[in-house]
Amino acid sequence: MNTLKRTLALVATLAMAATSLASCGDKTDEKTDSKPEATTAAKTEDNGGKTDDNKSDEKVFTVAAWNHDDAPYLIAQWKGLSFDTIVNDLADDKVDGVHFIDMGVGGGQAAEKYDQMFNNNEDLDVYFCEADWALKFVNDDTRTMALEDLGIGDDAFPNLYSYTDDIGKATSGSNAGKRVGVSWQAAAGGFYYRADLAEQYLGVKNPDEMQEKIGSWDKFVAAAQSISEQTNKGVALADTLGGLWQAYACGRTTPWVKDNKVEIDASCEDFAKTAKALWDCGGITKNNQWTDEWTAAGVTGNVMGYFVSTWGFGGFALTAAGGKDGEQYGKWAVCQGPVPFYWGGTWIVVNPASDNKDEAKEFILATTSDEASMKDYAVKKPEYVNNTKVMDDLIASDTVFNEDITGNFVDKQNYFKALADNAKKIDFNGLITPYDSTLKGAFQNAVKDKYLEGATWEETKEEFLNKAAEAAPDLDVD
Secondary structure (H helix, E strand, O other): OOHHHHHHHHHHHHHHHHHHHHOOOOOOOOOOOOOOOOOOOOOOOOOOOOOHHHHOOOOOEEEEEOOOOOHHHHHHHHHOOOOOOHHHHHHOOOOOOEEEEEOOOOHHHHHHHHHHHHHOOOOOOEEEEEHHHHHHHHOOOOOOOOHHHHOOOHHHOOOOOHHHHHHOEOOOOOOOOOEOOEOOEOOEEEEEEEHHHHHHHHOOOOHHHHHHHHOOHHHHHHHHHHHHHHHOOOOEOEOOHHHHHHHHHHHOOOOOEEOOEEOOOHHHHHHHHHHHHHHHHOOEOOOOOOOHHHHHHHHHOOEOEEEEEHHHOOOHHHHHOOOOOOOOOOOEEEEOOOOOOEOOOEEEEEOOOOOOHHHHHHHHHHHHOOHHHHHHHHHHOOOOEOOHHHHHHHHHOOOOOOHHHHOOEHHHOOOOHHHHHHHHHOOOOOOOOOOHHHHHHHHHHHHHHOHHHOOOHHHHHHHHHHHHHHHOOOOEOO
């Protein structure tokens, strides 16, 4: 790469630093797909909309998250409160001794909000971190504490899914190797598809046959090309480049950064070639995630399937079916897809300056360790909880986790059962770095900007390294 070019990128990055730090609400690159901003009836201001008197009260247990999709219900589970009213009750400070800060932003923006809170020395006991940037806090012992210092040992979590265990442990600093964060959920992914279209164009009649048809990336591309030819590019097999990358990136076998150097392994070029083949044949739509066009393609039948994680089946997956009363409702199925993957997930961490450590311990144990409580939560929420024994028991008993979601599947398929093997196969031991989200996004954008537009692989690599130098100037990109 041109050294002057990288130097200029670094200078530009440093020159913009003051502005970036002052504007925490800046959006990330629009080409980089991320979990959407929640529409919330209980949004608060940056400080939670509460007074300083409330924040300084040592008896108040303060929990913060980017939206109210999960934290309020976990609080309700812990306290034995109603799920039906918990969001509004917390927004109105009606839950005795608990204050919830609902930031009302997308997950990626929460890290910046937390930075503000720590810089302002605001009251904070427990907060939620998203997978892509969790290590930023997990590795900072001024902002998170080892759970063993709360009196929570590893024996409290005998049945965690492996990848969630890896992400929750610090990789550097004084807590290196120790568990700092723990998740109540496992966000394994799968391929969610229109069963009627799959039978029409691929001749498959059930999820096992679909899995055989798309069980590797070569098979996936071949199936997409066949569908495209039959429909004159009218039906794409897969939803978006972003969804494809969420799954593909989980097949990586080397870390993104090793000895402070950005690593481009063979899977990167393989992904670029796979994406190009799908892009050119019409096997993947050119829509962006989290847009109306993205879900509308499912309703119109212009896309056969979506890469979906466990948390998505009651949200955008239903929207892509047109809702419970939609024309496509009840026509869907799910299989594992070409590779075991996860998408998202959230880790609970504790502020070392917390003045409510006993409550923090109780909250964490109730929501991530107590099997009876987790089993109850899995059905009530519903949620794919982070406990292999609990989920195996629920799946084996053919539990109906939610009537509306289950009714969207042909023959009321147990959609969590289809993802159970994926959840167990995901292995990120030794692969997690604090730069993963940044570099994954930069690489996806380089592929989209260059390779899909006809550039060579070498030109695409150069673009990626330029983007990496801008986004993470402390890394070696030569």
